[in-house]
Amino acid sequence: MxxxxxxxxxxxxxxxxxxxxxxxxxxxxxxxxxxxxxxxxxxxxxxxxxxxxxxxxxxxxxxxxxxxxxxxxxxxxxxxxxSSKEKNGMKRIGxxxxxxxxxxxxxxxxxxxxxxxxxxxxxxKVPYNFSLKLSTVNNGDIAVQGVSGDLEISNVNGGISLQNVEGAVTANTTNGPVKVDFKSMGNMSDMAFSSFNGNVEVTFPNSIKANVKAKSDMGDVYTDFDMAISENKPVVDKKQSSGSYKVKLEQWVKGKINGGGPEFLFKTFNGDIMIKSK
Incomplete structure (x- = not known):
């Protein structure tokens, strides 16, 4: 008590x-x-x-x-x-x-x-119409439920769960999953969802319009949206001073949902990415 x-x-x-x-x-x-x-x-x-x-x-x-x-x-x-009650023969009293x-x-x-x-x-507990900027490092997850506002969420050794939210989201963790479920989108703007060791799962209303950029080094990217996928084109890096010429093929999956809109970035190194509709 x-x-x-x-x-x-x-x-x-x-x-x-x-x-x-x-x-x-x-x-x-x-x-x-x-x-x-x-x-x-x-x-x-x-x-x-x-x-x-x-x-x-x-x-x-x-x-x-x-x-x-x-x-x-x-x-x-x-x-x-x-929490030790004694130290060098002395009792802890405060x-x-x-x-x-x-x-x-x-x-x-x-x-x-x-x-x-x-x-x-x-x-x-906060009033519904509240933006959040939350960060922790060890021994805990970050969980948000039922708020409407811009959300800037950061963790290191723990997961992130955002449920029934509305507004622009930036969610990043190092060791843990990222799971987001949008109630509605509000004013559309760029968003980012990322982990290093963990799945990234985000559920949007099926009416969203977005440009998608997604990458998983050791996993796969999934979606149930009818997404128009763009072809990966070689990236040329030419350095004038040394005369070097480097060409690389990006591993990003790029596409448009419902004709495109703000950029939604999804990234993980060791995990899958799931972009879901409801």
Missing amino acids: YSSKKYKVMKKIRTIVVIALALFTGVLSAQDKEIDLFAIPLSNPGQAGKLELDQISGSITVAGYEGKEVIVKVSVVEDGKS GSGLNISAEEKNNVVRINNEMWSKEADFDI
């Missing part, structure tokens, strides 16, 4: 919420602490906003909801070394604080996590 702390801040141009260890009152286990951190009011409730979160270790889950605040909950996993803060200005919410030695799993 834990107690919930909710802070209502007077309307200002700039709102800063800093959460310290003193606010934590419940421990679920010796290794895992769950804290209902804060609800962040917006300068302009009901209007579009943006959430930014960049961290080193842990998962990030974001879901759209009908409210007008950003609600943040975090589960913190202690470093095994820091620990380092939770160095997490949130800042809101003009409907842009920035969450800062500076707990480099701890794994923090964020569970966040």
Whole structure:
């Protein structure tokens, strides 16, 4: 069990919420602490906003909801070394604080996590009309559900899952799959979906218009769209200074869906690419 702390801040141009260890009152286990951190009011409730979160270790889950605040909950996993109760004959009676803060200005919410030695799993609710810029490195996936806005998502050792989303997407990970399912497309613009070790699977409404550029070094590219495939033409690289002349054949699959439109790029090294319609 834990107690919930909710802070209502007077309307200002700039709102800063800093959460310290003193606010934590419940421990679920010796290794895992769950804290209902804060609800962040917006300068302009009901209007579009943006959430930014960049961290080193842990998962990030974001879901759209009908409210007008950003609600943040975090589960913190202690470093095994820091959980030792004794050191050189001394008993531990306190620990380092939770160095997490949130800042809101003009409907842009920035969450800062500076707990480099701890794994923090964020569970966040945002109003439906919200853009996201999310990044993590280790020990977690990034999952987004039911938001409408531009999404810039980056992971290193984990997967990316974006479900029932609308807006321009850039999604990249190194070790993990990328799976995206669009509710609708909104304003069409260029997008990119990539992994190094993992499948890339993206589902679009069947009415999209796009230029497709896809490449998998160690896998295959699949689609159920009626795509007009372009012929791969040799690329010539001629260097005037040395007089060298190099010709190479690109391995990119290029095509047009419904006559073409913005460029959608799909890339993986070790995995398959699936471009699906619904």
